[in-house]
Amino acid sequence: MLADDHRMLREGLRRSMTDQGFDIVGEARDGDEAIRLAEELQPEVILMDVTMPEVDGVEATRQIKISYPGIAIVMLTMHADQEVLAAAIRAGASGYLVKDCSTDEIATAIRTVVRGETVLSPQLAASMLEEVRKLEEPSPDEERVITKREEEVLQLIANGCSTPEVAERLFISQKTVKNHLASIYQKLEARDRTQAVLQAVRMGIIHLE
Amino acid sequence: MLADDHRMLREGLRRSMTDQGFDIVGEARDGDEAIRLAEELQPEVILMDVTMPEVDGVEATRQIKISYPGIAIVMLTMHADQEVLAAAIRAGASGYLVKDCSTDEIATAIRTVVRGETVLSPQLAASMLEEVRKLEEPSPDEERVITKREEEVLQLIANGCSTPEVAERLFISQKTVKNHLASIYQKLEARDRTQAVLQAVRMGIIHLE
DNA sequence: CGAGAAATGGGCCGAATGACCTATACGGGC
DNA sequence: GCCCGTATAGGTCATTCGGCCCATTTCTCG
Numbered sequence: 385m386l387a388d389d390h391r392m393l394r395e396g397l398r399r400s401m402t403d404q405g406f407d408i409v410g411e412a413r414d415g416d417e418a419i420r421l422a423e424e425l426q427p428e429v430i431l432m433d434v435t436m437p438e439v440d441g442v443e444a445t446r447q448i449k450i451s452y453p454g455i456a457i458v459m460l461t462m463h464a465d466q467e468v469l470a471a472a473i474r475a476g477a478s479g480y481l482v483k484d485c486s487t488d489e490i491a492t493a494i495r496t497v498v499r500g501e502t503v504l505s506p507q508l509a510a511s512m513l514e515e516v517r518k519l520e521e522p523s524p525d526e527e528r529v530i531t532k533r534e535e536e537v538l539q540l541i542a543n544g545c546s547t548p549e550v551a552e553r554l555f556i557s558q559k560t561v562k563n564h565l566a567s568i569y570q571k572l573e574a575r576d577r578t579q580a581v582l583q584a585v586r587m588g589i590i591h592l593e
Numbered sequence: 594m595l596a597d598d599h600r601m602l603r604e605g606l607r608r609s610m611t612d613q614g615f616d617i618v619g620e621a622r623d624g625d626e627a628i629r630l631a632e633e634l635q636p637e638v639i640l641m642d643v644t645m646p647e648v649d650g651v652e653a654t655r656q657i658k659i660s661y662p663g664i665a666i667v668m669l670t671m672h673a674d675q676e677v678l679a680a681a682i683r684a685g686a687s688g689y690l691v692k693d694c695s696t697d698e699i700a701t702a703i704r705t706v707v708r709g710e711t712v713l714s715p716q717l718a719a720s721m722l723e724e725v726r727k728l729e730e731p732s733p734d735e736e737r738v739i740t741k742r743e744e745e746v747l748q749l750i751a752n753g754c755s756t757p758e759v760a761e762r763l764f765i766s767q768k769t770v771k772n773h774l775a776s777i778y779q780k781l782e783a784r785d786r787t788q789a790v791l792q793a794v795r796m797g798i799i800h801l802e
Numbered sequence: 803c804g805a806g807a808a809a810t811g812g813g814c815c816g817a818a819t820g821a822c823c824t825a826t827a828c829g830g831g832c
Numbered sequence: 833g834c835c836c837g838t839a840t841a842g843g844t845c846a847t848t849c850g851g852c853c854c855a856t857t858t859c860t861c862g
Contacts, residue, residue: 481710485710486708488708489708489709492701492704492705492710493705493710495701496701496702496705496712499695499701500698501690501694501698501701501702501712501713501714502712502713502714503705503711504710504712504713505710505711531807531808532808533808533809533810534808541787542787542791544783544784544788546785546847546848546849547848548847548848556809556810556811557810557811557812558848559811559812559813560809560810562849562850562851563809563811564809565849565850566850566851567808569850575753576755576818576850577787577849577850578750578751578786578787578790579753581787581790581791582751582790582791582794582801585794585801586801592791592795740837740838740839741838742838742839743838755819756818756819757817765839765840765841766840766841766842767818768840768841768842769839769840771819771820772840772841774819774820776838784820785819785848786819786820
């Protein structure tokens with residue numbers, strides 16, 4: 385079964401999947417219709433676009449999987465987006481392909497998911513890995529709140545240095561360290577070094593070693 | 594090409610993959626041999642066990658992919674392990690299957706990876722998602738080092754309380770709070786509250802709100 | 803050229819902090 | 833019954849910490 389809001393894409397998919405030996409039992413133009421048709425037609429596999437009017441593909445997937453866990457759902461998307469990918473698989477999707485893949489690839493994916501396996505486009509597998517890898521730097525830093533020097537001070541404090549030790553390592557006086565800290569407290573709305581460091585970790589400014 | 598240190602498994606794979614229409618051009622018994630044979634035979638796909646003598650499958654994958662990015666490598670493993678999965682895909686593996694999957698599933702996986710896509714066993718896709726989801730609770734707490742009371746103190750400190758405030762909230766004296774902190778410092782090898790809280794966060798004892 | 807930010811530094815002060823010592827009470831386990 | 837860990841609490845002390853006042857230099861940007 386197909387679920388996509390673009391007629392041209394649906395027709396293209398229908399033709400190529402039919403050529404590949406699949407039967408298209410129905411087509412939905414939005415998430416609501418996908419849910420209704422899935423119930424009515426009980427397809428083996430649904431090729432579902434992520435972005436659709438009314439109800440998006442992820443939500444439709446969630447609802448269909450609740451009622452009919454046996455229906456395998458392959459999400460199609462225009463762009464490799466880790467967030468959406470995670471949401472889609474959490475919703476129960478068995479596959480996630482970017483739309484520029486070949487009809488052969490889609491056919492292979494369908495054959496894969498009906499066997500209970502999961503298929504990801506390579507770009508998405510990569511981006512998923514990125515997400516796993518970066519447990520740090522979650523924020524691309526909309527704007528640099530903390531200056532370079534302040535960041536150095538913060539990092540040293542996080543690494544276990546006291547004020548005198550930071551001063552020693554940076555070759556500045558304790559007073560300057562305190563001044564930097566005071567500035568940091570203001571910017572991070574912290575009232576002591578502990579809160580400042582925690583806030584900095586949350587914001588991805590500094591990293592736990 | 595096959596790479597596995599168990600003869601029985603290699604022979605089983607060779608037979609079933611041959612039945613599925615694939616040609617097995619070579620078999621390796623360890624990671625070193627896999628690297629040498631991959632270079633010599635230039636297989637389209639390698640089915641590679643993760644655990645092998647000499648050089649493990651992940652490292653062999655990395656080295657083969659550096660020299661021959663065109664060779665697709667499907668990792669086989671006994672257990673669903675997120676860490677290894679991440680390492681494997683970072684090393685360049687195109688697929689990651691648990692060994693209890695059917696020969697049909699392996700065949701489908703091979704056909705999928707030669708098309709440039711990525712295949713994950715559903716258990717692994719699930720565990721990968723878990724890893725993404727749980728940005729907290731990374732350690733299952735091998736043993737409870739910190740007592741319940743100490744944990745309460747730590748969490749309050751992490752939430753921004755000073756010693757007097759912790760005392761107030763827990764209805765104990767400041768002195769007791771300090772005693773708990775001193776005990777915590779010993780156990781976490783920290784010398785101040787900042788280090789204690791950071792260490793506790795690293796160990797998953799407390800959570801950033 | 804002047805405004806403003808960043809980085810450096812000083813002094814003062816009260817509160818918080820951490821190290822060191824002690825002590826009592828309540829559990830459970832050997 | 834005794835030991836040990838946990839939780840409670842006290843005291844002393846030097847150090848650190850953070851708030852508040854201030855200043856100088858350098859640099860960039862408009």
